[in-house]
Amino acid sequence: MIETMNDNIETKQKVDFTAIEKKWQKKWEDAKVFEVNEDKKKKKYYALEMYPYPSASGLHIGHTFNYTICDIYSRFKRMSGFNVLYPMGYDSFGLPAENAAIKANSHPKVFTDAAISNFIKQQKSLGLSYDWTRKLQSHDPNYYMWNQFFFLQFLKRGLAYRKKSSVNFCSKCNTVLANEQVHQGKCWRHTDTDVEIRHLEQWFLKTTNYADELLDKAKELDWPNRIKAMQENWIGKSYGTEILFELLSNRERNCVIVHGSNDSEKEALKGKPENLRHWKPWLQKSLEKKGIKASNDLYPKDWAPDYLAWKKVFEKNKVDENTTLVGHSAGCSFILRWLSENKKKVDKVVFVAPSIYKSEKYKKLRFKDFEYDTSLKQYFNELTIIYSDTDDEDIIRSSKEIHFKIDGSLVMLKGKGHFTYEDMGSEEFPELLNSILNGEKWPIFTTRPDTIFGVTFMVVSAQHPKLMELVTKGQKKEVEAFLKKIKSTSEKDSTELEKEGAFTGSYAINPINGDKVPVYTGNFVVADYGSGMVMAVPAHDQRDFEFAKKYKIPIKLVVKPEDYEINSDKMARAFAGEGVLINSSDFNGRPSKEAVDEISNFLERKKLGKKVVQYKLRDWLLSRQRYWGTPIPVIYCDKCGIVPVPEKELPVLLPDKVKFGEGNPLATSKEFVETKCPQCAGKARRETDTMDTFFDSSWYYLRFTDPQNKKEPFDKKKTAYWMPVDFYIGGAEHATMHLIYARFFTKVLRDLGYLKFDEPFKKLFNQGMVHGEDGVVMSKSRGNVIDPLDISSKYGADTLRLFIVSMASPDKDSIWSNTGIESMLRFVNKMYTQLSDVKFGKSSEKIEHKVNKTIKEVTSHIENLEYNIAIIKIRALFDSMEKEMSKGDLQGVVKIIAPFCPHIAEEIWSKLGNREFISIADWPVADEKKINEKFDLADKAIEKSVSDILNVLKIVKEKQGKDAGKVYLYVLPNELENYDSAVLGRRVGKNVQVFAVNDKKKYDPEGKSGKAKPGKPGIYLE
């Protein structure tokens, strides 16, 4: 049986590929074949895979696919004469290692180091051509010290700053949780514990400074269009109007003012009229005008205050969640002590010139003898500390200490002394009044100011730090129940959620018509987009419409479509289109498109709003309250505030000995936390937040150009030689975060003078996904996972490499096939055998044509990342290989398979007597003169006939119910040389005989030779 002979020979791995692979991997390593240096004479090429996280489970099939694609490209470029930088490193910090360590009661470093060495072993077994001398790992202090160095540069230029932000908090773990650690609103470790939203000071990087450039430059990149579109959407630039809405809070607020003390009885407040000339009475009156009850009591013996005596007076006031406490000087000290002891929740706390130190001067102030609770911030919504640069040093120190130990915002007012009437020259203190009243006017961003007359409610984000200030007593239960239900809503899922919310009890005033509209809180508004509150126009916005329907809020039509009538009572969905304004006072009849500008201008003239550009892009939240990351190099000193760690003291090492499982692990290391202030040498504490691991992956590609540098992050000259990355490959899931952050980083470093280019990655390529045999994403639970290492140990790495890129175009998803890999092994065996068996001699014209044409085509297919098509061409070449060939042609064939199957290519190459590695041999150039299309005509004739024969066979079988055994073909005499009966026989699986129509000895019982036409032989079956 001719047709199956070929297959039968090669069903087994008759060559020991594993031994060949090991041999060449060692030779490459010993000869440092893939190590590179800057070489001005050669053109550089930088190929890179996205920085992998070394997961404990090792390489999966997706990695294998990704790395094989890039390795083939690197090998191809190397052979094509480029100086190829192809490095590998590990994004080794991060949550999974820390979680695993907590679960197994081990250490993240132990996990990580083991995972990396396993990864390296597996990568080496695939024959990937990395320059291993450049290996990086984020958790190496030699790497992360440069993270710290860059952070300090960012800080110097105001690109790093601290701001309050909402975080997930588990009260049982006593720590902040990452979004991944929150499962359905509960802690990942404590399934009975609801995750709370808390508002903590966090470090941010100013990515928004570069929003416009990130947007504009993306257009020029050689990146997949969908990735560029995703970046554009992520940055989300929109032009709109910011409109000021006044909020009427219905809750009953009150304010308690606590005055300070005096040096002596002579200066007692009581009875001295000049002491009444103070901001306190003024504040009391001003607040009462706004409907806020305010008390301004006189406390006993203010020259020698007694805590308990003051307490009695203080507690006559109502103090609850709607109370603002205002302290002046020693009065602040009283408030601190009272809150520490009573742990009662209040609304706001404002300290003016706080005095909390016991000094000689104030030795009578006995009630300062206490330790205040530094976790007080959970007992108020807002803390403001106001001090002046011309006050006593003790007061300035007190202000800073409270700010750093507790929290709050620190406000410095110039030249106000101790805020007495004498120092201020006035009783009026508008800054203080504003800080008590602040938040009463909200800037609301909208892209549809033309619909402002249709506002029937407002929605404030459920995560907004000021939400509870808007909630009235009567609505508190309802709002809290709602908050409990929704927990953390990120922007991504907020569009798909059912719109839900609760009424806060407060109202807002629409500035254009004075309408009083209710303020709801809702799950579809993001806290840090705009001001975290939106104006809702249910008639013309679908989200608002759904919400209004659910909560029975009126719907007011203000834009009428031009060609049909709609009725607000019968609308089934919002009308978001353009039309003509109605119910809009002076703007009635205006086309809505023009009204956008007209209403914006009107509001701007009235100082009720302004035109603004708004971005969806936020500043990058860098802080992580976790252990396994780069320590943020900052020290907190009570005297000096935030002090950067001096550059010469870097790295700030991550301590090994910490406790996991409760609180922030870093905070459990006394040796780490307790330190000296670099400025005043006093006692200070280290920042315990670590950096988001996206910081590590934002510049690793630069470090690869100079990975061992101990003096600077990289040598600018080396980076200038290698960068930018020419070919960057990774999953499309990194379309936004990583690729935005890395681009941002490049731009900042350019502006700091480190780099001379704008974009880090010239060409981006997203590989497809490899699915299981059932066509579904591989997953353990489905049991359809293919382990690349099982495959390579069974079939050899070359077979795996060749197969994985043959299934589909590398950018498309593909489906694994076990019969496919078997068949690929047969092909690899066939290649190996055929190449080994060739006798040196003279190539036939036909094989010369085949070899040169294949070289030409494969070169262009690899260049265009059409590996699957290149492999089809290579397979076709082996189908018509001949027993005798010239050495040159044979070497050409070995070279074009080298990027795909580097091990067997090296083996055969060396058998051919070559001493150099094929991995660095020159890529073959096709000799166009040897390409003769007539040979292709013959191939085409065969293809056509095969398909005709198979068709006829099928018809005959259907008609007669049995298979034909023999096939006779009658061809025109001048076409005879195009038809090789052996090849035809193999292809159709039958015995085939070919006759020229004029052959007198032909077998032709039914005269089918008469049917032969040019290019279409007659067929007879028997």
Ligand SMILES: [Zn+2]
């Ligand atoms: Zn927990």
Ligand SMILES: [Zn+2]
């Ligand atoms: Zn200091």
